[in-house]
Amino acid sequence: MNLQHVRAMARKEWWHLLRDPRSLALMLLMPTMLLFLFGYAIRLDITAAPIAIVDESGTAASRDLSAHFAASHAFDVQGGYTDRQSVRVALQRGDLWAALLIPADYAPRLRQGDARIQLLIDGVDANTARLMHNYAQLLIRSLALQASGKTPPLQLEDRVFFNETRESRLAIVPGVIALVMAVIGALMTSLTIAREMELGNLVMLRTTPLTRNEFLLGKLAPYFVLGLVDLGVATAAAVWVFDVPLRGGLMGLIGVSALFLLVVMLQGAMISIIAGNQLLASQIALIQTFLPAFLLSGFIFAIENMPLVLQYLTYAVPARYYVALSKAIFLKGLSPLMLWSVTLPLVLILVVLLRVTLVKARRLGLLS
């Protein structure tokens, strides 16, 4: 390996990057955009869902129930709804997400121990509907306990670890970092070798003493550095903007991130070599790296809830391991060495990909 060749390739690649506004924008804006988009847009918990309370009872007991809902951060009680008909219309229009109906006989039946109230829920978004139902049930149960005046024989005392307030954001943001790395690593590198083939530069390089290993190393080095810079930006945003605690060691995070970055970069390089043109390469890269990182990594959708076939498929998705690792490092403060069963497959994938890429790189026609 001739270091002068590697340095020349890397320097040239760096110039390409700095002089192509599109790549540069993609490298710098994409991570921030993804982070903010997913950090803010995806909510797996609800806050301030608009709810109406139609109190046909008008008693102290019913007002007590209303006050309970009003005090909850999950619901935002909307005034002005006094009859069932107006509530139905508002639900249809989407002004309300839910409505609580307290019937006229609520207070007497409560005293008899047989009170019924009705919750109307807009079920178009099934996930939100389920969340609202669960919150409402929780509120009613605590109120029922108070009303009965005695403690039940069995109680669950839960304590949530690692994400004490159970905010979905804390779990999502570390996952977004995986997405950012997959985009930068695979998409960018998928373009770089294909460009060389498309512009006909490779034809010239083939007659020089440059070897294919030097070519690959020089090509990928600048993207590796930029990938780590993006990791830094994403981590800083996670910690300072989204208040995600980084409980594990920074070195551990950098270590696994570098490992994952290498994996996705090799994926990109391999796609680039096989596709041979930039358009096809970028499309394959999106389908092969971005989408699995998004859908099959456990970033948003829990792997355990997937059909068995998909669950097995996720073992081949490098992002699966990285999402698990970054969540564990951020929230549980674990080191990648403690999670060797997750780190090791990533290392294995790296070794296999490296081997395959080097074999595929023979197509480039450069010296071996």
Add this chain to the structure above:
Amino acid sequence: MPAQTESSTTASAAVIELAGIGFAYGAQRVLKSVSLSVGQGEIYGLVGADGAGKSTLLRIGVGQLTPDAGSARLLGHPMTDPTLRHRLAYMPQGFGLYPDLSVQENLEFFADLHGLSAQTTQQKIRDLLGRTGMQAFTGRRAGQLSGGMMQKLALACALISEPQAMFLDEPTTGVDPVSRRAFWQLLSAVRAEGVAILYATANLDEAERCDRVGLLENGRLSRQGTPQALAQTSDAQALRLTGHHLRETLDRLRSLPGVELVFPRGQQATLWVAADVALNTVISEIKRIDPHCQIEPAPASLQETVLRELALRETAPTSPGSH
């Protein structure tokens, strides 16, 4: 082993040696047993129409393609020898430069790939920019250069490693005549330094500047030799006519007995006469048609000879037996 040593010593004058090269893209046979050699300080013009297989032969010559038959050798070594990479230079069609890199950066990149030290690189770049007259453009991006400038830069990049053999694939395509002449001046200087140059072109006027020429047709070298030798044709005589009224008399000239073809070019025309016809008879006939016309026997050029052959071949099927 002794046979090999012998062949490499006998071929010491031949820098580029292609012997019995055959190549096919799938079922399509592009090259059939093509042999040529280029000596030190020689420009060999590989002439052929588009799609004749020139680029394929060049790519075999630089070791990018492996021929089905025959062998490609450089300085007596098979092209698979990686050490040869320092001794050859290749200018592909489209030049293979990096458009977003400056003139200086392109040169530095190729210097690095050839392992030149920083000091040597700067010295060589100064020298090459001087030779090509590009000193004022060092900072300009290659993509913003004119066709002629880009061609010079490509040549400079190719020369930075001081190659002993150069393979140029239609380097003057899309370049204006002035730049083309400047390029040939540069190339002559390179030839004078002893570099063997294999020059692929579709232009016959460029082929005439080469030391030797090979005509690539249907996958074979139909003829090889100096441009002068190839221009000689035994079955026709050429006359050069100069006059103001040639255009108007063309049809009458063409119908004269014994006249094969007339190629008009401005106020001049080349008139081909069959070998068995007495030139004096034709000359007096021409004088009768156009008394002010100047007539002289023409030294046939390669271009005209080849054009005549092509024209005759095109007319042959429609009028069989006329020649």
